[in-house]
Amino acid sequence: MSFKAKLAVAGKEYTVLNVNYGLFQETDATGRPSTVTRGGKIELTIEGTADTSFFEWMTNSFERKDGSVKFFKRDSEAVLKELKFSEGYLVKFRENFDSTGVNPLTETFTISAKKIELGSGAYENEWV
Structure with a gap:
């Protein structure tokens, strides 16, 4: 089965080439969780355009x-x-041009979100 993904932010939509996100807990030597759940970072690569919004x-x-x-x-x-995020900061950004590549212009960035939601699950960072 083939899939595709679209990023929607600030009223604009972008074609996603790669995305990864996750949550984690530290564990002790026996493998038992030793911290609260943490996470909320979303790493994306999108097709580059003339739009400079992410920069x-x-x-x-x-x-x-x-x-x-x-x-x-x-x-x-x-x-x-659908993965939803709220109060996201852009904490890492890189634009890449490769004239010989399949996708010659790409933008790769990381969003650190206060809250992420997927299905009926939600995680919210306790930012002060």
Whole structure:
């Protein structure tokens, strides 16, 4: 089965080439969880465009945005699942150009979100 993903943020939509996210807990020597759940970082690579929104977001240390990543079944365009994030900071940004590549212009960045939601589950960082 083939899939695709779209990032929606600040009223714009972008084609996602790669995304990963997760939550974790530290464990002790026996493998038992020894901390509370932590996480909320979403790493994305999107197709590059003339839009400079992510570079601009990165240069503003205080700007927070809400958004989502929707995963689609390519054959039916039906939404498989949706990862939502709120109060996200852009904490890492890189743009890459490779004239010989399949995707010659890409943008790779990390969003650190206060809250992420997937299905009926939600995780919220306790930021002070």
